[in-house]
Amino acid sequence: MDAPRPRRRSTPFLIGLVAILAALPLGYFLFLHQPPPPPPPPVVEAPPVPTPPKKGPVQLELKEVRGTVEVRRGKGEWRTVSVGEALRPADAVRTRDGSYAVLIGGEAVEVRMEAGTEVSVEALTDSLSQLLLGNGMTTVRIKPGAGHTFELKATGSDAQARTEGGTFTVGNNGAGTVALATLLGEVSFSGQRKVVIVRAGQQSIIRPGQGPSDPTPIPSSLLLKVNWPARPTVTRRQFVVSGQTEPGSHVDVAGQRVPTDDEGRFSHPLALQEGANSVQVRALSVGGLRQENQRALTVDTTPPGKVTVDPRLWNDPSPQGQ
Structure with missing residues (x-):
């Protein structure tokens, strides 16, 4: 019978076994155990995205009115307008002789109408204003950087x-002659399939059946020639005032607007009163130049008095006694 193993030799074996058994749970935790998934993040509701405002028609408002200014809604009748009234597509506004009006479209658009001018609204949105100049003269200011486009057409022509962004003036005689001058910025001016860029300090003109002329510098003076009678005293109460100025200019005779032709010629019958009359002719160019010509005329329609003849004139002049 074998003798039992000494207790000293079995002690290390037991210690190693215990160490292995103790390491099993740690190894399982480190290599085999999968940690639980992290909790889901809390749900945070996103703020609602603001809906962009719908692009729709805006309006032009009458900011300033002087004299007689009238408006027509659609195809309705003309009626007197007042400050603060709004214009929408298909509306029209006109200034009578000696009158003046200013239209604004928010902070981006300003339209100044001289006397004897008619403007119709064709389209209005927050990014586009489209107007039609029937006749007369208007100055337009578009704020640069406002993201707004302005288009001005002219009756009697395909000019546009x-x-x-810029400031410009357009004159239209209603018969195909359209002149444009740019004061600030630059303007695209087109007609008859020709396009020119009119920059600040330049002007261009479109005549009937023609495209825009090449831009030229705005002149420093304005021509105004008036055909006055040779004598300051006239025997009729109606006098025809005629003359010539720059094409596309705005002319008024005694406060009445008078259209010019494609060469700037004008003619206007004027009623005078008996006695002294002061007749004034003014011209305004698209470049902002003004010229004035005035004449004092006296009307005398009194017929000549009867001629008295001395009866002795017919006596025989021969000496007596012969």
């Missing part, structure tokens, strides 16, 4: 002025 277009800008996204």
Whole structure:
């Protein structure tokens, strides 16, 4: 019978076994155990995205009115307008002789109408204003950087002025002659399939059946020639005032607007009163130049008095006694 193993030799074996058994749970935790998934993040509701405002028609408002200014809604009748009234597409506004009006469209658009001018509204949105100049003269200011495009067409012509920022003046005689001058920025001016860029300090003109002329510098003076009678005293109460100025200019005779032709010629019958009359002719160019010509005329329609003849004139002049 074998003798039992000494207790000293079995002690290390037991210690190693215990160490292995103790390490099993740690190894399981480190290599085999999968940690629980992290809790889901809390749900945070996103703020609602604001809906952009719908692009719709805006309006032009009458900011300033002097004299007689009238408006027509659609195809309705003309009626007197007052400050603060709004214009929408298909509306029209006109200034009578000696009158003046200013239209604004928010902070981006300003339209100044001289006397004897008619403007119709064709389209209005927050990014586009489209107007039609029937006749007369208007100055347009578009704020640069406002993201707004302005287009101005002209009755009697296919002329069109277009800008996204600038100040310009357009004159239209209603018969195909349209003149444009740019004061600030630049303007695209087109007609008869020709387009020119009119920059600040330049002007261009479109005549019937022609495209815009090449831009030229705005002149420093304005021509105004009036055909006055040779004598300051006239025997009729109606006098025809005629003359010539720059094409596309605005002319008024004694406060009445008078259209010019494609060469700037004008003619206007004027009623005078008996006695002294002061007749004034003014011209305004698209470049902002003004010229004035005035004449004092006296009307005398009194017929000549009867001629008295001395009866002795017919006596025989021969000496007596012969």
